Amino acid sequence: xxxxxEQISRHWGYADATLKALRDRGLRPTPELYHVxxxxxxxxxxEILRVIDAVNASGDDLAEDTLxxxxxxxxxxxxxxxFLQRGMEDFSQVVEISDECLTSARNNIRSYGELLKxxxxxxxxxxxxxxxxxxxxxxxxxxxxxxxxxxxxLDGYLNRxxxxxxxxxxxxxxxxxxxxxxxxxRMHFEEQLSQLAxxxxxSEDAEPFCVMMVDLDQFKSINDRFGHRIGDEILVLIxxxxxxxxxxxxxxxxxxxxxxxxxxxxxxxxxxxxxxADMSKRIAARxxxxxxxxxxxxxxxxxxxxxxxxxxxxxxxxxxxxxxALYRAKKDGRNRHFAAE
Numbered sequence: 606x607x608x609x610x611e612q613i614s615r616h617w618g619y620a621d622a623t624l625k626a627l628r629d630r631g632l633r634p635t636p637e638l639y640h641v642x643x644x645x646x647x648x649x650x651x652e653i654l655r656v657i658d659a660v661n662a663s664g665d666d667l668a669e670d671t672l673x674x675x676x677x678x679x680x681x682x683x684x685x686x687x688f689l690q691r692g693m694e695d696f697s698q699v700v701e702i703s704d705e706c707l708t709s710a711r712n713n714i715r716s717y718g719e720l721l722k723x724x725x726x727x728x729x730x731x732x733x734x735x736x737x738x739x740x741x742x743x744x745x746x747x748x749x750x751x752x753x754x755x756x757x758x759l760d761g762y763l764n765r766x767x768x769x770x771x772x773x774x775x776x777x778x779x780x781x782x783x784x785x786x787x788x789x790x791r792m793h794f795e796e797q798l799s800q801l802a803x804x805x806x807x808s809e810d811a812e813p814f815c816v817m818m819v820d821l822d823q824f825k826s827i828n829d830r831f832g833h834r835i836g837d838e839i840l841v842l843i844x845x846x847x848x849x850x851x852x853x854x855x856x857x858x859x860x861x862x863x864x865x866x867x868x869x870x871x872x873x874x875x876x877x878x879x880x881x882a883d884m885s886k887r888i889a890a891r892x893x894x895x896x897x898x899x900x901x902x903x904x905x906x907x908x909x910x911x912x913x914x915x916x917x918x919x920x921x922x923x924x925x926x927x928x929x930a931l932y933r934a935k936k937d938g939r940n941r942h943f944a945a946e
C-alpha cells in the first residue's frame with residue numbers, strides 16, 4: 606500500500622502529464638478536458654484508455670469534441686450516478702429512522718390504550734380514584750411529549766428529503782446543460798432526438814420534425830486572433846441568439862466545439878429553412894462586442910444544414926444528413942443554409 610507521500614507525488618505526476626498533454630495538443634485547460642486526461646494518465650477508466658490510445662495509434666489529432674464525449678459518457682455520468690446512490694442511501698436512512706420513530710409512537714399509544722382500559726376497571730371497582738387519575742395524567746403527559754418529539758423529528762426528515770430532491774434536480778439539470786453556453790448538451794439533445802424518433806416511428810399520424818446543424822464560420826481564426834476567452838464569449842452570445850430564435854419544445858444544444866444542433870418538433874423542412882434563414886440573418890447583423898470593454902470584434906456568420914426525419918431512419922442518420930447539408934453550406938462559401946437532399 607503506497608504511503609500518503611507516494612500518493613501525493615503520483616498525483617502531481619498525473620497533473621504534470623495532463624497539463625503537458627493539453628498544451629502540446631493546443632487544447633484549453635477546461636475542467637472537463639483536464640479531467641479526461643488526468644483519468645487517462647491515472648489509468649482509472651479502461652474505456653477512456655482504449656479510445657485515446659486508439660486515436661494516438663492512428664496518428665489523428667485528438668479533437669476536443671472527442672474528449673468532451675468521453676467526459677460526459679464516462680466521467681460526468683458516473684459522478685451523477687454516485688450522487689444518486691448517496692442520495693438514495695440517505696433517503697433510505699430517513700425512511701428507516703422514520704419507521705422506527707413511528708413504531709415507537711405506535712407502541713406507546715398501544716400501552717396508553719391498555720392503561721386507560723385497566724384504569725376504567727379500577728375506577729368502577731374503587732371509590733378512591735385519585736391515584737388512578739394521577740397515573741393517567743402522568744401517562745398523558747408522556748404521550749404528549751412523545752408525539753411532540755415525533756413531529757419535530759419528522760419535520761427534520763422532511764427538510765432532508767426536500768434538500769435531497771433539490772440537489773437531485775440540480776444534478777439532473779447540470780447533466781443536461783453545457784457548462785459554458787448554458788444551452789443543452791449533446792447527451793440531452795441525443796436523448797430527446799431518440800425519443801422523438803421513437804414517437805414518430807410508432808405513430809400513424811406523426812407530425813414532421815427536423816434537425817438543424819449550425820456551425821460558426823471561421824471560428825478558429827477568432828480564437829487564434831483574439832484568444833479562447835473571447836472565443837468563449839462569442840460562443841455564449843451565439844448560443845443565446847440561437848435560443849432566442851426557438852420556441853415551445855425546440856431544443857438548442859452545443860453539439861461540440863463551435864457546432865450547435867437544434868431539434869425542431871412539429872416542423873416541416875420548409876418551415877425549418879425559414880427558421881434557418883431568419884436565424885442566420887439575425888446573427889450576421891449582430892455586431893460582436895466584448896462583454897467588459899465593449900470592444901468590437903466585427904460580425905459573425907453561421908452555416909446551417911437542415912434535414913427532416915424519415916420514418917425508421919433513426920436519429921444518427923438524420924444528424925448525418927443534416928451534417929452533409931452543413932458541409933455543402935460551408936463548401937459553397939459559408940453563411941449559407943442548405944436542406945438535406
